[in-house]
């Protein structure tokens with residue numbers, strides 16, 4: 001049967017009908033808000049390239065945690081920006097480091113909020129690479145020890161989930177072993193499994209002061225041209241003990257997300273990254289697009305492609321729009 005008997009438009013006539021046949025829903029339950037922790041007191045510093053995003057001192061993060069909870073957002077992911085950086089990224093696993101203090105303060109104020117941490121060295125190293133640097137080479141195996149120590153220190157501070165984003169080989173296994181060895185066998189690993197060497201991280205690197213001083217990240221992050229390799233990365237991370245997998249960025253890699261959805265039964269996350277967020281706000285500011293609608297469309301598309309949850313800087317604005 002076909003037209004004129006079949007008319008798909010019949011089910012699009014009213015909003016009530018459209019609601020009934022809608023296949024994908026975006027809910028507050030699907031959102032994770034990224035937050036940046038900086039030193040100081042009473043700091044709430046705007047990130048210029050990301051309207052609505054701020055760098056907060058620990059005390060200000062606690063207030064932010066309350067707003068996040070009131071909006072019904074279940075989780076945040078924290079990034080620490082230390083005052084001092086060095087070659088080995090000592091701040092990454094310091095017991096009293098910025099991220100460790102931020103986690104502890106947020107968990108104390110909001111015990112029910114899920115606090116995830118980004119595990120990486122780039123915010124803490126003076127060269128800005130995600131691992132230990134020798135000449136212009138980012139060393140894999142010596143970096144694992146540092147990453148594992150960071151993850152354990154985050155768990156010790158009270159993190160509910162650790163999320164390694166460095167793209168070193170074997171980091172999930174190393175982190176799992178270190179967590180288990182420190183009696184954190186109950187802490188899940190959300191692996192940034194398919195993380196691409198993307199141009200869309202620009203605004204984040206301004207916010208996190210993590211632009212590499214020399215070279216780029218193409219020796220460890222994935223080539224944007226590769227999809228099969230992403231599945232292999234995900235498979236390896238599952239074998240090493242990852243509890244959930246992430247694809248990053250989101251919109252340019254919806255194909256990877258959709259294939260991963262068909263292939264794996266673990267929870268899948270997508271990171272709607274800084275550049276994706278900034279583009280929508282920039283165009284909306286110029287009056288070129290309806291920013292709210294473009295944001296909702298981006299996020300529902302990421303869900304449609306197969307993501308269970310989304311890390312997005314738009315979590316608060318979207319949660320405020322969604323009815324409870």
Ligand code: PBG
Nearest residue numbers: 120122165200201204273274275
């Ligand atoms: C650190 C990290 C980055 C992002 C998340 N964790 C930056 C990078 O790899 O350069 C990017 C997030 C964003 O752009 O919103 N490894």
Ligand code: ZN
Nearest residue numbers: 120121122130
């Ligand atoms: Zn990094």
